[in-house]
Amino acid sequence: MRATLAELRTGTGPLPAAARRAVRVTLAAGLGFYGFLYGLDRPVEATYALFAAVALAGLSRIPGDGHFRARLIARLLPAACALVALGTWLSVRTWAAVAGMLAIGFCVAFCAATGPRLAGAAPGLQLLYILPSFPPYAPDTLGQRLTGTVAGVLLLILAEARVLPDPGVPGYRDLAAGAAAEAARCAAALERPPHTLSGAESARAAQAAQALRPSRVGEAQRPAGPGVRERALAHTGLAARTLLARLQSLPPPEPGPEAAGTAGPDLVRAVRESAAGTAGLLGAGAAPATDSAHLRNLQISLAGTPVTGPGPGFRNAALVELADAALVLRRAAGIAVRGRAEAPEETGPPNGQADRFWYAGEGPLRLWWYRLAGNTGPRSVHFQNAVRIAAALAVARAVAGLDSLPHGFWAMLAVLSLTRTTAVQTRATVRLALTGTLLGALAAGGVLALAGQASLLYAIVLPPLMLFAFCVGPVRGVGWAQAMFTLVIAMAFAQLAPVTWQLAEVRFLDVLVGSVIGMVCGLLAWPRGAHDELGRAVAELLHAAADDVQAATAAFGRAREGEPDQRVRHALAMAESAFAQYQTERQHPAAAPGEDWQAAMMTGHHVLWGGRRPLAAPPGPREEAVVREYGAWVATGLRRAAAAADPVHAPDSEGPAPCGPAPRGPAPRGPGPADAQPVFYTAMAWLDSLTADLALLGRGTGSGAVAAASERT
Incomplete structure (x- = not known):
């Protein structure tokens, strides 16, 4: 038991991470649901407290540790309340609900263009708008709905910040600091004869550079947002990789002793000092011991030094480029740590800093606008995904409103959770989801038929079911997730109102309708992703x-x-x-492999x-x-x-090229x-x-x- 608990607290694998998240969402949702339902006899608040916690922790996949998720969820609380209010007001008329689903569904999904954090929260925000869009159409209960939503979100914030914190992992800034320190070590090795890196030193430099590749960094650590510091941190990673590559490829000096005091050896020494200072700045936030003026002056001097022959000429060019990479790394790291206070003042040659760091002087709203406007149009995958999911949600809402689909909320939830970026993936996901939903519906129907109106049994069974569902679902896949979630919502709805075994039948029908709508929209809207x-x-x-x-x-x-x-x-x-x-995405073999x-x-x-x-x-x-x-x-x-x-789309080979x-x-x-x-x-x-x-x-x-x-x- 002690070993299991230790693995739960400190494990970094998929199962321990899912188990910690399951404990947090079960605790937050259970406290809100049972407190309102049985403590205060407020079923509306209980429903919204339950689904608010499930939406932002169970359905969403917000990257980062607990403290980061808690801060992000706190910032999303006003948006969550606004979505609940809009869903309540627009749900009275079917056409208004469909139009709102199309517009708001697109806007929420399109926020994924700003980075993985809002992309992870988008499904949960969609659910908070979908939930009040279905019966009972009661705008007079808006206050109760908002109370439940706020309570559920606040309980989730406390759970994320205090319960079973995730073990720390190195952030991108730490990786960049390590790369800068490795660059300083490489520069120190280049100062010594034979002025080249050994195989082991080159391997360490390559490893430090590869660690900065975004594909090898977790979504929580990846600097992908539109803000100044995130852009600067991404720029820092690129500059560090470039500096390490140029240190590895620096040509050795021509045979014969280099004159002491020339710009070449001094420049390598200045690069070492600059990289070491940048590592300290990124690691502990300490101000570098030396400024960049000396290195910049050496770069200018070497760039203007006449040479004779291609050998010295290309070495001098490589040294100039080496200094350029070190200067960019220093400046980008300063902006990443200190923000706009480090905006470059240089506007002209030789560095062109103002052009490279164009984002440092822009306001946050303009930077967000640049990111969103740049992804507006049918050639952006974020735009395509937003159109696909918004259209599917609007069609599902229209079908639910016009045909009076019982519990149409579940059909829209199926669209939201099962639609993928390619038609092939959507079809495969739907097949597994329908199998899991059918098995879950059979199990739920059996429990409801045998237990009848024994609400105490449902109250006892719900917490362990939630814990198991949110732990096993992310690990075992969509089939298990749908099966267990069917049981969870059946046990929850059975406590809110009298139900029969037919609730499970309705659940399967809704998931089937939502799956068909998702597949059709996936086939019509950019099916190859x-x-x-x-x-x-x-x-x-x-x-x-x-x-x-x-x-x-x-x-x-x-x-x-x-x-x-x-x-x-x-x-x-x-x-x-x-x-x-x-x-x-799982892709078919391309026409030109590799x-x-x-x-x-x-x-x-x-x-x-x-x-x-x-x-x-x-x-x-x-x-x-x-x-x-x-x-x-x-x-x-x-x-x-x-x-x-x-x-x-290439030009015709027989026509003008x-x-x-x-x-x-x-x-x-x-x-x-x-x-x-x-x-x-x-x-x-x-x-x-x-x-x-x-x-x-x-x-x-x-x-x-x-x-x-x-x-x-």
Whole structure:
């Protein structure tokens, strides 16, 4: 027993986590339900207290520990009360209830675009609007309904904050601090001969970088929200990964001793100090011992230092990029820890900080608006999901209102809990759910027929049933969840009003109707989910990247104006959201197996990172020609990769091809003049990294021309 209790308190597996959540929701729902029903004889308040706790803890999947969930639920309490009030007012007329279900259902579901936290709470909020939309239509009981809702939510907040707290896990900020500390260790190793990292050091750096990938971080720790600090923390993770990659690939110095006091060794030392200070800032919030001015001055000095030969030129370019990554990491970490107080003041070369950290000076409402407006349209998977669920809920409400479906609330709850993002998944989920509901209905009907009106028996059986249902359901799947939930609601409704065994029959009928509606809407509204949308989004990202690369290299030798990377930034956000949903869906084999979608995402980040290049000294005509020719070659490769990612919407091969001819032969990577300016090597290093990305894209998408050309390079 002691071992079981210890596992319940400290276990991190699915079963201990589900058991802790089951204890909390059972405690909150049971206290509210029994307190109002038997203590105060208030059945309306009892019903809403029960379903408020079940909605926000049983149906919802809010990520994070108990204290975080408690804070989020407290902030959602006004919205929960507003939804209960709207559902009560609009339920009197069927047409008003259907219109409200369509509009409010869409808005609540569309909030998932702001991140996994509201996405996890959205089903529970939908349930709080659905519950008062069905008989009895009693607007005069609104006060009682709100009282029960508030009581249930407050009890849930106390349970989440105090009962069986979840064991702590490292947050994304802790992971970023560890990556910054690892970068400092790598920089220290590069200061010592032979100025390269050993195999073990490279492996540790790669492991620290991989730990920051969003796909390897839990939803609670993932910085995916629209706020300043969350955007900055995501930027910190990208900068830390970039810094570690550049430390691993830093070319060693040319044979022969480097002159003491030159900018190269000093810059590596400054990078080490900056990374160590950033690790302290992220870890304990301590102010770094040194500022970034020294590192920035060294970067400027090295960027303007003339070199002779490609070897020293490319090493200097790599050192400049190394300093750039360290500076961005420091600034992003400062914004993540201190918010808008760390908004960058630099507005021009060589760092372009104001452009990179555009979000630091924006207000919270504008940042939320940017996120929501960016996902408005049929090409956003969040928009598609919101339309799908809102339409299904509205149809279910219309069927329940026009045909007087008994307990139509259950039909809408089935739509809400069983509809998936693809028709294939919805069909598989419905099959399991109907089987579980049928078995649960048979068991519930038997209990109701044998027990009759013995409400004391139902009161005794309900708490252990709730505990078992909310523990086993998330672990064993939707069939078990539907079976146990059928028993739970039968025992609860049997205490609110006299019922017969036919209640179980009605429950199965409602779930069947809701399942059919969900499947039909899933077939009509984007039945393949993110499968098709991901190809389009990646193609748009690569097209935008190609245009940005060509614009950047065409402007080589003069400053770029405006915001040329806004299209890339928006396309990258759309592709990443589609990729995140794609990973949760069971897909059929694609036409081109083995697509490396993540390589396309990293290509977008690389384009954003290097699209703006400072000009410490104007390049010569020969340098400009080489960079422009190389940039056009890379842009053509990106366009062909875009066509391979979305062959359905690619230009007709027999018609005019706007993407231009395929890259043929090796990349036009000329050496440039012997006295080339440092900025030439910086631009060439950026294009070299994009050429390596083209090789990955060619192998992933099956684009033979891109792969062959890249490998020859």
